[in-house]
Amino acid sequence: MKLKILTIELKRTLAVIVCMATVSVAMSFIIRPPAGHLTVSFAHYVGDSVLHLDSVSYKNELGQAFTVTKFKYYIGNIRFKKASGGIVAFDEYYLVDEEEEKTKKINIDIPAGEYTGLDFIVGVDSLHNCSGVQSGALDPVNAMFWAWNTGYIFLKLEGRSPASKSPGNMFEYHIGGYKQPANCIRHISLNFTQPVSIENATGRELSIKVNAAEVLRTPAAIDFTTLSSVTDFHNAATIADNYADMFSVKDTR
């Protein structure tokens, strides 16, 4: 008798578990759309020419010739704007480096749907500047980190120009700072010309044009003779304002 009751109890419990599992699987389909895949690639230019390190000479707004030896920057807080309203946010940081081809492509698993654009910051937000040692892209081993005045270097543009009076005719702009006197975090907002539809694992690619010449122009035309080095808060915000418009959508495939 006792055994029979126990068996019935067991069956009931099992039935409840099966029911709950079915409902939760069904719910997950409703709540979470299937994952899609997106590759965001960064194409580096100087004006209309593709950026080549060391070998190609370009001209700044003042007509001063220069070559580029280093171009790298942090991207973070990426938020994709949904056509239906709302956003899909990602917490990761990426260090995009002209010298490392693989860093110029970011792979993102993103819920399928229609997207109209994306927002992100160039730099590293204040929380990640104040929370001690970080790993991954934010590992201080990447030498994008100021030790004497704690904080990440958001962007580095280095090169040479005959107009520069620094040793070796070098110029270097190391821009960072998450607090006053020079908060250099810049928010970028890009819109697609047409909404991009991401379907289940179709693997679309979004190409972003990054014009390194913008570091040196608008609103402030940088003169290599008078300002060949920015490595702390002095003049940093000016250059951050310059490069805040260096990103544009190249194409969506």
Add this chain to the structure above:
Amino acid sequence: MKKAVVILSIVCFALVGFTGVNKYFIITNEDVALKVPKGFPKPHYRFKNNTPSPEIFVLGRKLFYDPILSRDSTISCASCHQRIAAFGHIDHALSHGINGLIGKRNVPALQNLIWKDAFMWDGGVNHLEVQPVSPLTNPIEMNESIAHVLEKLRQHKAYAEEFRIAFGDTVISSERLLKSLAQFTGLMISSNSRYDKYMRGEDTFSFAEKNGLEIFRNKCASCHEEPLFTDNSYRNNGLRPDTALKDKGRSSITGAQFDDYKFLVPSLRNVEMTYPYMHDGRFRKLKNVIDHYASPQNFAPGTAKELDEIGTLSEEDKKNLIAFLLALTDKTFLYDRRFVDPFMQ
């Protein structure tokens, strides 16, 4: 179960005896347990995502004492942060780095670091874990890069195993390097000086020490706030700027002119051992420091207004004040075996 524990313990003891490991250098769970001293505020650094363990502490201790962290493997953290001087640089006015290079500031003592919200004389470093990056990469200190230090550690015959013991696998990363150092330095806590014992009712003060404490509370404690003996603020303490060093202090971090010549108020714990004094080490004796603060006519422009309230002190007052300051020497901390150079074993 009990039997297994007993057998395991016997095996462990036997192994220790057999390998001749010096018990003096063994770190236990008890050794790394954070005990916030009675009357101390809540620590700023609370070992979040960096829970202290004996193994990680031991790794941090070794790294602190290993010259491998400098470019030419000649100096370690401990070269300038000497245990017997509360981890300051005894009898050195200015820090010095590899190749005999001389810095522009006096080496600060390392103690009660988890109560600090910023580090360095100018407060430029905002977190205990990233603090070591500064001396490590400074061209006039260790002149290294993190990448190169990690490479040297990876090639070293012992460190892969020591990182494995500490973290479970042999990965040697900057995160692990810095977190282990933070465990070692973060547990450097001074809270057992004669002053502390007096406050806890475990010791008595002499007449001079009592008078000194009273003078201290009237004239010094608004900046050197008990029980940490600093309020972690930046002040212009009236020193005439050194024209050779050209050090503007806090304003080099904030860019604000009103921060010119302000420096972090240092703790006075173990002040007996941290001579010479001030951010540039210009005063050799405590008496010189007190003479400075009691000579308002010599203050530089921009001196913190709190200093005007000190006024003049009699020679008797000065003697009493020094007697009190000597009661801040914490022998428990200075001779703590946990912080002894492990390369000595």
